[in-house]
Amino acid sequence: MENHRNYYAIIPANVRYDDSLIPSAKLLYGEITALCNEKGYCWASNEYFANQYGVGKSTIQNWLKSLEEKGYIYREVKYKEGSREIEARYIRILGGGNLENWVTPHPEIYQDNNTLFNNTNNILSGSEEPLSSNNQNVEKIPYKKIIDHLNQLTNSKFSYKSSSNQKYIKARWNEGNDLDDFMAVIDLKVDQWINDNDMRKYLRPSTLFSAKNFENYKAESAMRKHDIQPVFDYEADYEAVMRAYEQ
Numbered sequence: 001m002e003n004h005r006n007y008y009a010i011i012p013a014n015v016r017y018d019d020s021l022i023p024s025a026k027l028l029y030g031e032i033t034a035l036c037n038e039k040g041y042c043w044a045s046n047e048y049f050a051n052q053y054g055v056g057k058s059t060i061q062n063w064l065k066s067l068e069e070k071g072y073i074y075r076e077v078k079y080k081e082g083s084r085e086i087e088a089r090y091i092r093i094l095g096g097g098n099l100e101n102w103v104t105p106h107p108e109i110y111q112d113n114n115t116l117f118n119n120t121n122n123i124l125s126g127s128e129e130p131l132s133s134n135n136q137n138v139e140k141i142p143y144k145k146i147i148d149h150l151n152q153l154t155n156s157k158f159s160y161k162s163s164s165n166q167k168y169i170k171a172r173w174n175e176g177n178d179l180d181d182f183m184a185v186i187d188l189k190v191d192q193w194i195n196d197n198d199m200r201k202y203l204r205p206s207t208l209f210s211a212k213n214f215e216n217y218k219a220e221s222a223m224r225k226h227d228i229q230p231v232f233d234y235e236a237d238y239e240a241v242m243r244a245y246e247q
Contacts, residue, residue, distance in 0.1 A: 009034040015072060024053075025063040029072060032091055042091035064091070071163040077174060084176060094163060141166075141173050146182045147205070153190045154203045168209035177218070184221040185214060 009030035016026060028049065035042040046057040046064070053060070067073045071094050078088040146169055147160035158165055169182070185208055193199035207213060 008037065018070060021070060022063055022066040024055075024059075025066040028053075028060070028063045029067055032067075032073060033093065036093060043088070044091075045089065068163050068167070071161075074163065074166065084174075094161070141170055142179050143169055145179060146186075149183055150186050150190075150203070150205070150208070153186065154194065154200075156203070158205060165205040168205050171211065172209050172214050177214070181218055182209070185209075185217040188217060188221040188224065 010033045011026055011030040015021065015029050018026075031044075031049065031052070032042045035044055046060045049060045049063075050057045064073065064075065068075060074092045074094045076090045076092060077086055078090065079085060080087045143160040143166055147158050147165060150156065151158055160166070172182070189208055190203060193203055202208075208217065
């Protein structure tokens with residue numbers, strides 16, 4: 001293992017004692033906090049982490065997924081200008097890693113490592129500022145606008161900071177969809193389901209923005225705008241939704 005960083009790593013109590021996390025993911029979380037100290041975000045690739053810990057890249061992916069699903073980290077993608085080709089991946093600390101549970105390091109260590117506290121505090125505060133002056137091309141995903149629109153129409157209280165909700169939105173966004181696409185899908189399904197006691201409960205991010213449904217809903221919305229009547233077997237459609245989200 002080479003190129004070890006000497007920055008101070010922090011693993012807060014809620015991460016250390018989270019029994020649902022893969023144990024090694026907790027160590028990886030500490031590594032991420034250490035690298036955040038260097039640039040304000042974690043720049044390392046899965047290959048970098050795999051070399052550091054002597055494991056495969058798929059193992060690192062599982063550790064990161066474990067942390068992301070619990071809301072401790074968020075992965076952000078930077079694309080090459082004018083294309084959807086990925087240029088870099090950044091990892092940020094999210095609110096799951098609560099600063100109130102962090103242990104203050106020894107004073108002799110703190111003086112040389114307090115940058116991490118400043119950088120992480122900015123991230124946890126929900127700041128939308130760029131991660132660094134060299135990271136201006138990172139495309140901003142409008143999680144808040146999308147979730148706020150859904151909440152407003154359904155009188156719900158979904159959180160735009162939820163790692164689960166962000167996961168669905170990010171996946172569809174990275175497929176080339178934009179804000180108008182999300183709004184159109186939300187508007188369509190709210191119009192169809194809001195007064196249906198059986199379907200209303202599916203007005204949620206995991207249903208609307210799933211890979212199985214989003215493209216179909218978007219196409220349906222486009223056809224409705226052009227007064228094209230889609231041919232649906234609504235009973236089959238309902239049963240398909242039920243099967244997909246009870247798995």
